[in-house]
Amino acid sequence: MNFKDLKKYCSENNVELVAVSKTRTEKEIRKLYDQGQRIFGENRVQEWLEKKELLPNDIRWHIIGHLQTNKVKYIIPDVELIHSIDSVKLLEKVNEISLKKNVVTNILLQYKVAQEETKFGIDPENDSQIIDLICELKNVRILGLMAMGTFTNHEEINRREFQNLNLIFERLKKTTFYNNPDFKIKSMGMSGDFELAIANGSNMVRVGSLLFKN
Numbered sequence: 762m763n764f765k766d767l768k769k770y771c772s773e774n775n776v777e778l779v780a781v782s783k784t785r786t787e788k789e790i791r792k793l794y795d796q797g798q799r800i801f802g803e804n805r806v807q808e809w810l811e812k813k814e815l816l817p818n819d820i821r822w823h824i825i826g827h828l829q830t831n832k833v834k835y836i837i838p839d840v841e842l843i844h845s846i847d848s849v850k851l852l853e854k855v856n857e858i859s860l861k862k863n864v865v866t867n868i869l870l871q872y873k874v875a876q877e878e879t880k881f882g883i884d885p886e887n888d889s890q891i892i893d894l895i896c897e898l899k900n901v902r903i904l905g906l907m908a909m910g911t912f913t914n915h916e917e918i919n920r921r922e923f924q925n926l927n928l929i930f931e932r933l934k935k936t937t938f939y940n941n942p943d944f945k946i947k948s949m950g951m952s953g954d955f956e957l958a959i960a961n962g963s964n965m966v967r968v969g970s971l972l973f974k975n
């Protein structure tokens with residue numbers, strides 16, 4: 762699927778497309794920008810900071826991968842959304858820096874729904890501390906949840922994981938965030954599984970290799 766078709770597919774399904782531009786050059790990014798793409802996702806802060814300087818300033822940058830606390834000061838306030846809040850420590854740091862810079866930073870909570878040991882994310886069985894904290898902190902705004910599926914060819918495994926994130930989302934939407942209209946994003950799906958993710962409730966996909974391969 763090329764960019765135009767993917768963009769169309771996403772808009773027909775009311776899904777936001779994040780073009781994952783990590784490791785891609787300024788020139789490659791500009792090519793998609795010129796076709797109308799505005800949301801780009803990065804996960805290496807240093808690389809992003811260097812590229813950002815060379816690119817149009819109406820690009821809406823998202824940080825999508827694991828973020829170290831010592832990097833937070835470099836990304837605020839320029840980041841539009843951090844997908845990968847995966848610990849209390851990181852959440853507190855994002856709030857602290859946002860307070861210092863007098864901004865409110867948009868975040869997603871990254872849940873661990875995959876069985877793979879290496880994946881970052883919050884344990885769904887053990888999230889009350891971080892959820893309570895989100896409600897207390899004044900300089901972060903939660904827009905929803907994010908998850909990564911297991912890297913596998915077995916659709917059933919990914920389907921279960923995406924449905925699992927839906928259940929977590931519904932639980933929070935009915936309880937803690939019942940009167941929070943900002944809480945609406947489910948960021949799941951990448952090049953290999955975005956169709957499955959969308960069929961299972963995703964409304965924001967993060968697609969890299971598929972978009973940049975030619």
Ligand SMILES: *Cc1c(COP(=O)(O)O)cnc(C)c1O
Pocket residue numbers: 781783804825826909951952953967968969970971
């Ligand atoms: C790299 C990356 C993606 C995109 O992966 P592709 O398979 O290239 O589409 C999505 N989400 C995260 C967190 C990533 O690091």
